[in-house]
Amino acid sequence: MIGASSGLGREVARLLLDxxxxxxxxxxxxxxLEELRQxxxxxxxxxxxxxxxxxxxQALQELIARVGGIDLLFYASxxxxxxxxxxxxxxxxxxxxNALGFTRIIGETYRYMASHGGGxxxxxxxxxxxxxxxxxxxxxxxxxxxxxYLQALEQQSRMRGLNITFxxxxxxxxxxxxxxxxxxxPMLLDAKRVAREMVNAVNRHKHLHVIDWRWRVVTAMxxxxxRWLWRRFTFLKTK
Ligand SMILES: NC(=O)c1ccc[n+]([C@@H]2O[C@H](COP(=O)([O-])OP(=O)(O)OC[C@H]3O[C@@H](n4cnc5c(N)ncnc54)[C@H](OP(=O)(O)O)[C@@H]3O)[C@@H](O)[C@H]2O)c1
Numbered sequence: 001m002i003g004a005s006s007g008l009g010r011e012v013a014r015l016l017l018d019x020x021x022x023x024x025x026x027x028x029x030x031x032x033l034e035e036l037r038q039x040x041x042x043x044x045x046x047x048x049x050x051x052x053x054x055x056x057x058q059a060l061q062e063l064i065a066r067v068g069g070i071d072l073l074f075y076a077s078x079x080x081x082x083x084x085x086x087x088x089x090x091x092x093x094x095x096x097x098n099a100l101g102f103t104r105i106i107g108e109t110y111r112y113m114a115s116h117g118g119g120x121x122x123x124x125x126x127x128x129x130x131x132x133x134x135x136x137x138x139x140x141x142x143x144x145x146x147x148x149y150l151q152a153l154e155q156q157s158r159m160r161g162l163n164i165t166f167x168x169x170x171x172x173x174x175x176x177x178x179x180x181x182x183x184x185x186p187m188l189l190d191a192k193r194v195a196r197e198m199v200n201a202v203n204r205h206k207h208l209h210v211i212d213w214r215w216r217v218v219t220a221m222x223x224x225x226x227r228w229l230w231r232r233f234t235f236l237k238t239k
Contacts, residue, residue: 009076051101118163
């Protein structure tokens with residue numbers, strides 16, 4: 001479980017614990033991970049992993065070894081901000097974490113599973129993967145990357161006869177530290193409820209799951225909007 005120290009990742013970790021899973025939990029901050037460990041010390045291994053660090057794959061391998069293998073990778077790490085002034089540090093950090101960090105960890109897990117009989121990779125991308133969103137260019141671009149990457153691996157896994165399955169989870173706006181205390185987001189979802197729906201989707205081995213039903217309708221409409229009309233859209237005037 002990568003990104004278990006906060007928000008959606010932490011809620012999913014709690015649910016998996018309730019359902020009897022043995023967990024390896026990772027993120028950069030150890031303190032919240034240690035708090036999680038107190039819930040079931042005999043069933044949780046903790047590891048500090050910065051997905052942008054070059055030694056992240058090695059740290060992941062250490063965690064997998066301590067847990068005794070991996071059946072499910074749940075990937076919840078990510079950053080995101082609105083960036084109407086295109087502040088370079090925000091754009092580049094988003095690329096580092098959501099694109100390079102994601103590719104680093106998903107790839108390491110895929111190769112491990114390929115040589116250990118298979119497994120299941122689930123990752124939280126976003127409804128922002130559907131279209132380029134003006135207020136968050138790097139965020140929507142990296143979320144599209146994540147969705148496309150999972151789709152490609154899903155096909156490659158099948159071509160190679162690997163027993164690896166994938167779930168791309170796409171929530172709408174969720175009240176977590178990622179959004180801060182900004183009240184202006186439409187159709188804001190509750191983190192616990194989203195976590196439950198994500199775990200159910202993983203259990204059912206869904207390939208792609210948008211959360212919730214209202215966001216399924218919205219993203220289906222977004223997909224149909226032609227480019228000439230999309231560029232005229234104005235939304236997320238929250239700051
Ligand atoms: N909240 C929303 O509205 C929403 C909507 C759709 C999709 N999502 C996606 O859901 C995922 C989880 O977001 P959240 O809303 O739960 O936000 P969050 O509460 O801010 O959690 C983000 C998690 O990512 C980890 N993380 C950030 N940078 C990292 C790094 N360099 N290395 C390792 N871990 C790192 C954080 O842990 P540390 O800081 O301890 O490293 C934390 O556990 C993200 O991918 C986000 O894009 C969120």
